[in-house]
Amino acid sequence: MPDPRFFSVAGPFSLQEVAEISRAELGKGADPEIVISDVAPLDEAGPGEISFLDNKLYLSLFTESRAGVCLVDPGLASKASSHMTLLLTKEPCHGFARVADAFYPEPAPEPATAPSASVSDRAAIGEGCRIEPGVVIGAGAEIGRRCRIGANTVIGGGVVLGDDCRIGPSVTLSYLIAGSRVIIHPGVRIGQDGFGFALGEKQHIKVPQLGRVRIGDDVEIGANTTIDRGAASDTVIGGGCKIDNLVQIGHNVRLGRNCVVVSQVGISGSTMIGDSVMLGGQVGLAGHLRIGDGVRIAARGGVMRDIDAGTTVGGFPAVPMREWLRGVAFIKRMSKR
Amino acid sequence: MPDPRFFSVAGPFSLQEVAEISRAELGKGADPEIVISDVAPLDEAGPGEISFLDNKLYLSLFTESRAGVCLVDPGLASKASSHMTLLLTKEPCHGFARVADAFYPEPAPEPATAPSASVSDRAAIGEGCRIEPGVVIGAGAEIGRRCRIGANTVIGGGVVLGDDCRIGPSVTLSYLIAGSRVIIHPGVRIGQDGFGFALGEKQHIKVPQLGRVRIGDDVEIGANTTIDRGAASDTVIGGGCKIDNLVQIGHNVRLGRNCVVVSQVGISGSTMIGDSVMLGGQVGLAGHLRIGDGVRIAARGGVMRDIDAGTTVGGFPAVPMREWLRGVAFIKRMSKR
Amino acid sequence: MPDPRFFSVAGPFSLQEVAEISRAELGKGADPEIVISDVAPLDEAGPGEISFLDNKLYLSLFTESRAGVCLVDPGLASKASSHMTLLLTKEPCHGFARVADAFYPEPAPEPATAPSASVSDRAAIGEGCRIEPGVVIGAGAEIGRRCRIGANTVIGGGVVLGDDCRIGPSVTLSYLIAGSRVIIHPGVRIGQDGFGFALGEKQHIKVPQLGRVRIGDDVEIGANTTIDRGAASDTVIGGGCKIDNLVQIGHNVRLGRNCVVVSQVGISGSTMIGDSVMLGGQVGLAGHLRIGDGVRIAARGGVMRDIDAGTTVGGFPAVPMREWLRGVAFIKRMSKR
Missing domain, CATH: 2.160.10.10 (Hexapeptide repeat proteins)
Incomplete structure (x- = not known):
């Protein structure tokens, strides 16, 4: 499972919920009430976790996986071990992306402007933005709502960003x-x-x-x-x-x-x-x-x-x-x- | 024309002035008193603007251009439409560079040292320099006159810069x-x-x-x-x-x-x-x-x-x-x- | 010799000391009491300095070098001029690396945290660290002992660094x-x-x-x-x-x-x-x-x-x-x- 030092997991979700999130069909005999607590790669996933197979290169990992649930193309379902619950979809990677995003949603930025940031009086900062330490924003810049501006990033005069932008640290725009x-x-x-x-x-x-x-x-x-x-x-x-x-x-x-x-x-x-x-x-x-x-x-x-x-x-x-x-x-x- | 959000235009200039700046000859029948208000690319330029042709790939853009004035090689002058005033030069790109620099001169830095900059007492900063927020300059550094040091740039001890240098943000020297x-x-x-x-x-x-x-x-x-x-x-x-x-x-x-x-x-x-x-x-x-x-x-x-x-x-x-x-x-x- | 504007030389060392540092043998007739004051490339070294030959491409530089001492493969010793004292080793570059490190040791960081750094209360910083201006360190980060964190570097929450790490300026981890x-x-x-x-x-x-x-x-x-x-x-x-x-x-x-x-x-x-x-x-x-x-x-x-x-x-x-x-x-x- 992702290192809790860095990631906070949401959920758990039932198999039914995960099927809806991933837009997949329940495999034969799957119990929609099963509880899924996390996502994981095929070779690390355990019984309560969901994984996916998207590249035939990893078919043997799939067959040997201990994952409780797996997103897989219907054509490869027969390669699964009997203990594994399947979610069938033509697009397992898309499905997994959606499920992983449900378990690990990008948190909204905590609105704040660090005291060490230098934001021009003549810049317009939308509501809900987070401006981290050392950021510099020039005159006439317009930052949309709920943007996150990473530490020590420099945004020149007149620059326009829309809503919900995520700008990393040490960027220059x-x-x-x-x-x-x-x-x-x-x-x-x-x-x-x-x-x-x-x-x-x-x-x-x-x-x-x-x-x-x-x-x-x-x-x-x-x-x-x-x-x-x-x-x-x-x-x-x-x-x-x-x-x-x-x-x-x-x-x-x-x-x-x-x-x-x-x-x-x-x-x-x-x-x-x-x-x-x-x-x-x-x-x-x-x-x-x-x-x-x-x-x-x-x-x-x-x-x-x-x-x-x-x-x-x-x-x-x-x-x-x-x-x-x-x-x-x-x-x-x-x-x- | 360049976005006034980001650029301030100088001028206008007469055709005579522009000919001198660009080191070009007036084309046949050109009126030296024509007023030119801006520079623009061939496909965007209008009657009061000057453009240039330097790459034969864009010959059709030249022929169809609405530009009032154009810098062009004498050998291609015959391809111009009749409404266009020509400035003839073997080096249209050089000429345009000089004209564009006249309309959009790089402004001298406004001298200042941001309070959030960390400049060593033992660094020598020339007159007229602009030191932006978050800049760090080490002991023994020598910065010439009228330099602009962009935000969050880090200049190590002993570094020497001459006059009129322009250092962008987030650089390390x-x-x-x-x-x-x-x-x-x-x-x-x-x-x-x-x-x-x-x-x-x-x-x-x-x-x-x-x-x-x-x-x-x-x-x-x-x-x-x-x-x-x-x-x-x-x-x-x-x-x-x-x-x-x-x-x-x-x-x-x-x-x-x-x-x-x-x-x-x-x-x-x-x-x-x-x-x-x-x-x-x-x-x-x-x-x-x-x-x-x-x-x-x-x-x-x-x-x-x-x-x-x-x-x-x-x-x-x-x-x-x-x-x-x-x-x-x-x-x-x-x-x- | 390295520019004293940027580098402080240690030493001098005797030939005997340098032989031990470089794990090389004294060449025939070499006087172990000779004093060596610096390292230098073959074409710049003078009588009191040590250089090395590691690439046959530079054999003529070796032959013509004024270096007082040179680290060289025993097989190439005969190409040296008669004024040169030799230190013989199968690995002249390794030997030179060790000698150069003795003359120019990486100084331990001077422990300090710059006032403009933003270090989370919930980060653990080891003893002897130097945290330069504009550094940002997030919650839960653990920095080992005697690390140097360069100016304007951004270290995210939860990051772990061991001891004696040297992180340059404007890095993001x-x-x-x-x-x-x-x-x-x-x-x-x-x-x-x-x-x-x-x-x-x-x-x-x-x-x-x-x-x-x-x-x-x-x-x-x-x-x-x-x-x-x-x-x-x-x-x-x-x-x-x-x-x-x-x-x-x-x-x-x-x-x-x-x-x-x-x-x-x-x-x-x-x-x-x-x-x-x-x-x-x-x-x-x-x-x-x-x-x-x-x-x-x-x-x-x-x-x-x-x-x-x-x-x-x-x-x-x-x-x-x-x-x-x-x-x-x-x-x-x-x-x-």
């Missing part, structure tokens, strides 16, 4: 207009100057960066990620995007809605990315590209050209997945000769 | 001797221990890192970039270098003057780099290499050997550009069979 | 149980939410991250590196691991003991890594892999499969080193045709 329920992890840098220079032989002249960053609702941004503001128009992160740690997003980039950007990706300036695009870890994109909706780029792919909607690509320079794998197989054969 | 007009964006880490160990089977022994970091004038360093101090001699960043976000520079590296280092580049320890070298995004260099003046390494290139001055290389392991492209074309052919 | 003598450089982020979502077409549902981070004794972690806490079980960094700057370690990763992870490496979630594994710069590992003890992955290698203990691999997708080099040579031949 500037030139930013953000929506609601945005989660920003520690060390994120948003809104600093883009990398814009008129290059010259003797010196490079700085081009003033006069745009902003706009972030939609329900975006999450990982630790130490950097997002530069636009040079002239804005850098835009569409609603629902999930961005991992140590990602670089250059000036004027536009990410559509619900994109997933894994860690250490770099997106060069002015590249336009559609909705529901998936970028694997360490992917790099050149500047001024257009990437269509639903594109998937395998980890470490290096993209030098536009990509049509719906395409999956990999390798460097990135090509359609099948072509990349064929090239890899060819080199493998040649290098074994 | 230690063991550093820096010149004037240095710009450091948020979250940059300079001067921490290099990655030096005497490796062993049972344990790795830490090698004390006894060098410094030296940074020349007019250097700009992007957000969350890390520059380790030297192990014995110094890590050196030559004057005029422009370094993007999330770059790693190892101990004892020497960068010459006016280099451009795009984001997520990694330069391993003790590599020596000449003047005016360009490193594309996500490039990696092994340690102990010598890279000549004027070398260009295409994005994602991985360099394992010394490179002669003036060469352009790409790929991994990096080879001359033409050879790399030929190899890519060869694999492409083979993988389509 | 949460959900962490760490051992003794852990060194954490500035800007490191430990314990934030892992990148866990149940992905969906219309929205991605956040999966609560309910694990911790556990770090063994004698671990060092470089600037701006990010280590996410586990999703359910813990993220674990084994004792003695040395991790460089800007590394990403995903949730549930387990690193064995004494691993070396060079900068900008990315390790995806749930990958299990054995003891004494070496990961070169910019290496990437997919998730859910098993990497055996003693594996070495060359810089920029991209690993998509499990790797057996003791193997050295390189390239992307990573293959055994010899196979990779053969593939590279093959493409080189083809691209020169």
Whole structure:
């Protein structure tokens, strides 16, 4: 079970309640009155706990698990041991996410402003916000309701945050207009100057960066990620995007809605990315590209050209997945000769 | 136009003034008395505004633009619509940088030291500096005139900064001797221990890192970039270098003057780099290499050997550009069979 | 010699003392009473100073060096100039590390808690700790003895640190149980939410991250590196691991003991890594892999499969080193045709 040093568990819940929370069906012979006291991974869960199977890689852990209850795809139900109660769903991970959130809900922030925070008289702070020690908020900033601003975070003048945002410690936000329920992890840098220079032989002249960053609702941004503001128009992160740690997003980039950007990706300036695009870890994109909706780029792919909607690509320079794998197989054969 | 929430516009300027600022010639029939009130990108600019064309990719935006005035290469002047006034220059981006700087000059810092800053009695702070809340400055540090030190930045004992430096929030500087007009964006880490160990089977022994970091004038360093101090001699960043976000520079590296280092580049320890070298995004260099003046390494290139001055290389392991492209074309052919 | 602005030298030591510290033998005819006043690199050392040769690349520097004393492998002793006194050891770098540490010992922290620090009444701080300005420590945290907590660092509730830890400025630690003598450089982020979502077409549902981070004794972690806490079980960094700057370690990763992870490496979630594994710069590992003890992955290698203990691999997708080099040579031949 999660370490009580760090986590407080809610519940318990009955199997019936958990089935409703997880949007799953009770397995054959399941008793809806069973009491579930916690969530746990397959290899640690005990009789009163619920786990889930989402990756066939872990099928043997599932079969051997002592978990009392498990969320599982109906097609894998027959692999369970007889002692296990099943909750059947096509989306066990979604179900588990909902159950785990019921057992470990994110607590509302306790409203307070630390005495060591420096909040401008001309900033507007919504009701129910928690402003932790060492926070600095500039003139003209507008923070929505029930936001949590982590210790030593610096929010520049004019920045706008919607309601229920959770900003980690040691973040810097500037030139930013953000929506609601945005989660920003520690060390994120948003809104600093883009990398814009008129290059010259003797010196490079700085081009003033006069745009902003706009972030939609329900975006999450990982630790130490950097997002530069636009040079002239804005850098835009569409609603629902999930961005991992140590990602670089250059000036004027536009990410559509619900994109997933894994860690250490770099997106060069002015590249336009559609909705529901998936970028694997360490992917790099050149500047001024257009990437269509639903594109998937395998980890470490290096993209030098536009990509049509719906395409999956990999390798460097990135090509359609099948072509990349064929090239890899060819080199493998040649290098074994 | 830039959001007045964040930016204050200077001006207006006459076309004559703007021509002088941008070092451009008035196009045929241009009226030097025209009033220009702002800068804007091609697709947003209106009649009283000035824009520029620097990348042929955007030629159609240029042709369709409603901008009153545009900086453009004389060779492309004929593509302009008839309503547009032209300013002709071989370097439209340089011209625009100067004009944008005239409309949006970086304001001088308002001198002040925040009460929550912890500045050592034994630090020397030049006149006209702005020390924001939560800043910590150690004994023996020397800060030049008119520097801006962003909130919650930590400057270690003995660090030297020249005049007119602009240090962002949440930066850490230690063991550093820096010149004037240095710009450091948020979250940059300079001067921490290099990655030096005497490796062993049972344990790795830490090698004390006894060098410094030296940074020349007019250097700009992007957000969350890390520059380790030297192990014995110094890590050196030559004057005029422009370094993007999330770059790693190892101990004892020497960068010459006016280099451009795009984001997520990694330069391993003790590599020596000449003047005016360009490193594309996500490039990696092994340690102990010598890279000549004027070398260009295409994005994602991985360099394992010394490179002669003036060469352009790409790929991994990096080879001359033409050879790399030929190899890519060869694999492409083979993988389509 | 190291800049006295930043470093205070101990000593001097006699050659006999230095031989004992470095565990080296006196070279032929060496006078044990010689006085050594400092350490220095080969090209800067003078008559009263000690240097070392560990990389044949620098053999000519060795031959030409003015260093009074040098640590060197017995096999290279004949290359020394006649004025140089030699200390012979199979491990000159280890010897030098010990000598440099004797001349420049890490000073014990001066115990103090800065008035601007916000330390919870319910945190337990060991004796001899130094808590610098702007530090924030939450309820239930336990800090060992003689720890140094750098300015503006934020330590969340419940975090445990052992004795003699050295935490740099602007670090954030949460959900962490760490051992003794852990060194954490500035800007490191430990314990934030892992990148866990149940992905969906219309929205991605956040999966609560309910694990911790556990770090063994004698671990060092470089600037701006990010280590996410586990999703359910813990993220674990084994004792003695040395991790460089800007590394990403995903949730549930387990690193064995004494691993070396060079900068900008990315390790995806749930990958299990054995003891004494070496990961070169910019290496990437997919998730859910098993990497055996003693594996070495060359810089920029991209690993998509499990790797057996003791193997050295390189390239992307990573293959055994010899196979990779053969593939590279093959493409080189083809691209020169």
